[in-house]
Amino acid sequence: MFYRLGKFATRHRWLIVGLWILAAVIALPFAPRASQVLQSGGFESPDSESQKAIDTLVQKLHVNETIVQVIFTSDRYTVADPQFSQQSEQALARIRTWSEVAQVTSYLDNPRQVSQDQHAAYVNIQMKADANVAAKLLPELEQRLQKVPDLQMKVGGGPVFYEDIQRVSENDLRRAELLAFPFAIIALLLVFRSVIAAVLPALVGGFAVVVSLALIFGLGQLTPLSIFVLNITTLFGLGLGVDYSLFMVSRFREELAHGRSIDEAIAITVATAGRAVTSSGLTVSIGLFGLTFFHINMLHSVGMGGILVVVLAVVAAITLLPAMLSILGLRVNALPVRLPRFGRRPAVVNTELDPHHGYWYRLSQFVMRYPLRVFFPVLLLLLSFGAPFLGVRFSAPDASILPASVPSRAAYDLLVQRFNQRETTPILMAVQTKGNALTPDNIKNLYYYVRRIEADPRVERVDSIVSADPRFTLEQYQLLYTHPELIADPYLGAFLKSSVSGNTLFVQVISKHGMVDPDSQALVQTIRNTDPGNGISVLVDGGTAGNIDYVSSLYTDFPIAILIVSITTYIVLLLLFRSLLLPLKAIIMNTLSILxxxxxxxxIFQDGFLHQILGFTPLGFVEASSPILLFCSLFGLSMDYEVFLLSRIQEAFWQTGDNRRAVALGLQRSGGIITSAAVIVIVVSACFATADMILVKALGIGMALAVIIDATLVRGLLVPATMRLLGDWNWWLPFLGVQRHPPALAKYMTPDDGATDYTATSSTDMDVHVGGKR
Known part of the structure; x- marks a missing residue:
């Protein structure tokens, strides 16, 4: 099939190139607009208790969590000075009359919005729109916010956070693209030593990215997608698009060196390297497919976008690239670049090099001479690399994932440093009773329930209609709420109106500990697990509860994703290698590099190692989605290299029937191309490690480190050691035994002469007989 596809590409080369150019021309107006349809949020699970709690409060009490905070600070005045209040009110005058604002809660209304040093205070501006829409209204809000001479203002809150995520993500993407393209081309020049050959893979990767972004723009019109789709699309589009083209161009150049005609060289290239690329794309897509099982929209949409760009990278590599190679022909080696050679020959094209004297052959022979001495130290080293993960602390993302220079992060830091953070991150409770909440019986039940919560040593206080004034007794509350319309105290009347509707009450619990403190998390779990009794039901929300639910939702779905990805990959590799143990070994090897x-x-991100060099503030935790993103991204990518290596070893085993010799030959024939491909992915990933957004930085650094480990310690040492220890069991399948010469593939085999490297560029390449020629 792939051979016929190669022939088709040569016959219709101009048509194929024309169609891709047309697709790119159509995509160009839409690709830059992809960010416009993407959402900055997507970290909530619709099935979580915290989301149900806020949905109840919004529906019953019209509580709106879309709050913009304006923080006023002054070195000259304290909050008690008249100038402070006069100027703050002057600044807010046009905000109060804005039709998009539902309510403004000043520090004059709530004294707890004053800083501990009395030189700062914040105002909560409740917007009518949701956070994503409110983010687009920020320019007008800032325009309405009048500057005053003696107060400094910082604007923060959810809408500002979402706007900053959008802007920082787009800036990160532009920076990564500007860095990745030139560095990738430099790496390709070192491999190919030809300008034309080096530009082709970058061109194919660029086509895949542009068309993918345009399709994401269209998909975003139909379903909510996260802004992080942008980064994963470019990362995989460039990394894999260039990688796959590297295999194809390398194979094509080698076939030309063997004296093939251009058409024949392309057909064999697609039949061998194209088959490898397609298998690789399948394994990577399986890994990304695991993300679509998560209820968190950010992961779900990143999985969809990732699969889309991987499919396009594969299609471009097996259609567009062969068509361009057919047009270029021998000119693929044009514009040679004179660069210093490192070693005797380039790592990719080594057909004239005796495999028995190559670096990778010698390395594998050394490893297989002392397999146990290599296996255990390398295994212990990899396990020690992963050991710090035993002390991981997960948390949901907040403004600390952004650089300190952006508005929402500056406002967040100011709140943390100068205000009582416990006041700004209360535990929110949606409490529902049987019938009207203000009946004497319900007031009694609520009174005693709130007292039980207040008795918890972790609780600072509870804000509710039955604890609004500590001087009131139960009987006084019951009497007061018998005729709520007669309440004379304006504060209590406003509090009652905003806290009760029908059978639903809004209660806030202030913890003595910070939002992510284990004691606050334990307090939330205690409230959730304690039955209020008397027909009262409770749903808990707030920063701490949302954090718990976010992590719980992710790691409830994660084992399912791991199981599905692992089983699917195992079946695919079982069919590909016809072995019971090789797929299992491949999955274990992948797991070690990911760990x-x-x-x-x-x-790095929790403990702060190298944070000054990498340019970020340590979080004190690991953002909970990062390990999941890394697993699903790296599982397929690492399996990609495993497939390249094992396929070449399998070829050599079918040729020689000798497991030890097959491992050495397979590693020699694939070592150079795997190293070159890994370098490309490392370069592209490292460019994304320059991102200001810590989520993207973590993905870039994690992928670069994992690929480095995978292409060196795992592929160079651990794989040959384990294959030497397993021996012929590597190739055993029940009922078929050890297959040395599969009859169905006999016509593709060429006897190994012990000296010539027949197929030096693609890991799943087979020697193909076409028209009587090898």
């Missing part, structure tokens, strides 16, 4: 990158996540 090593997990350890790096903890050391």
């Amino acid at each position: 090593a990158s997990y350890g790096a996540l903890v050391l």
Whole structure:
């Protein structure tokens, strides 16, 4: 099939190139607009208790969580000075009359919105629109916010956070693209030493990215997609698009060196390297497919976008690239670049090199001479790399994932440093009673329930209609709420109106500990797990509860994703290698390199190792989605290299029937191309590690480190050691035994002469007989 596809590409080369150019021309107006249809949120699970709690409060009490905070600070005045209040009110004058604002709660209304040093205070501006829409209204809000001479203002809150995520993500993407393209081309020049050959893979990767972004723009019109789709699309589009083209161009150049005609060289290239690329795309897509099982929209949409760009990268590599190679022909080697050679020959094209004297052959022979001495130290080293993950602390993303220079992060830091953070992150409770909440019986039940919560040593206080004034007794509350319309105290009347509707009450619990403190998390779990009794039901929301639910939702779905990805990959590799143990070994090898990158996540982002060099503030935790993104991204990518290596070893085993010799020959024939492909992915991933957004930075660093470990310690040492220890069991399948010469593939086999490297560029390449020629 792939051979016929190669022939088709040569016959219709101009048509194929024309169609891709047309697709790119159509895509160009839409690709830059992809961010416009993407959403900055998507970290909530619709099935979580915290989401149900806020849905209840919004529906019953019209509580709106879309709040913009304006923080006023002054070195000259304290909050008690008249100038402070006069100027703050002057600044807010046009905000109060704005039709998009539902309510403005000043520090004059709530004294707890004053800083501990009395030189700062914040105002909550409740917007009518949701956070994503409110983010688009921020320019007008800032325009209405009048500057005053003696107060400094910082604007923060959810809408500002979402706007900053959007802007920082787009800036990160532009920076990564500007860095990735030139560095990828430099790497390709070192491999190919030809300008034309080096530009082709970058061109194919660019086509895949542009068309993918345009399709994401269309998909975003139909379903909610996260802004992080942008980064994963470019990362995989460039990394894999260039990688796949590298295999194809390398194979094509080698076939030309063997004296093939251009048409024949392209057909064999697609039949061998094209088959490898397609298998690789399948394994990567399986890994990304695991993300679509999560209820968190950010992961779900990143999985969809990732699969889309991988499919396009594969299609471009097996259609557009062969068509362009057919047009270029021998000119693929044009514009040679004179660069210093490192070693005797380039790592990719080594057909004239005796495999028995190559670096990878010698390395594998050394490893297989002492397999146990290599296996255990390398295994212990990889496990030690992953050991820090045992101390991981997960948390949901907040403004700390953004650089300190953006408005929402500056406002967040100011709140943390100068205000009582416990006041700004209360535990929110949607409490529902049987019948009207203000009946004497319900007031009694609520009174005693709130007292039980207040008795918890972790609780600072509870804000509710039955604890509004500590001087009131139960009987006084019951009497007061018998005729709520007669309440004379304006504060209590406003509080009652905003806290009760029918059978639903809004209660806030202030913890003595910070939002992510284990004691606050334990307090939330205690409230959730304690039955209020008397027909009262409770749903808990707030920063701490949302954090718990976010992590719980992710790691409830994660084992399912791991199981599905692993089983699917195992079946695909079982069919590909016809072995019971090789797929299992491949999955274990992948897991080891991924665990090593997990350890790096903890050391770098939780503990702050190298944070000054990498340019970020340590979080003190690992953002909970990062390990999942890394697993699903790296599982397929690492399996990609495993497939390249094992396929070449399998070829050599079918040729020689000798497991030890097959491992050495397979590693020699694939080592160079795997190293070159890994370098490309490392370069592209490292460019994304320059991102200001910590989520993207973590993905870039994690992928770069995992690929480095995978292409060196795992592929160079651990794989040959394990294959030497397993021996012929590598190739055993029940009922078929050890297959040395599968009859169905006999016509593709060429006897190994012990000296010539027949297929030096693609890991799943087979020697193909076409028209009587090898």
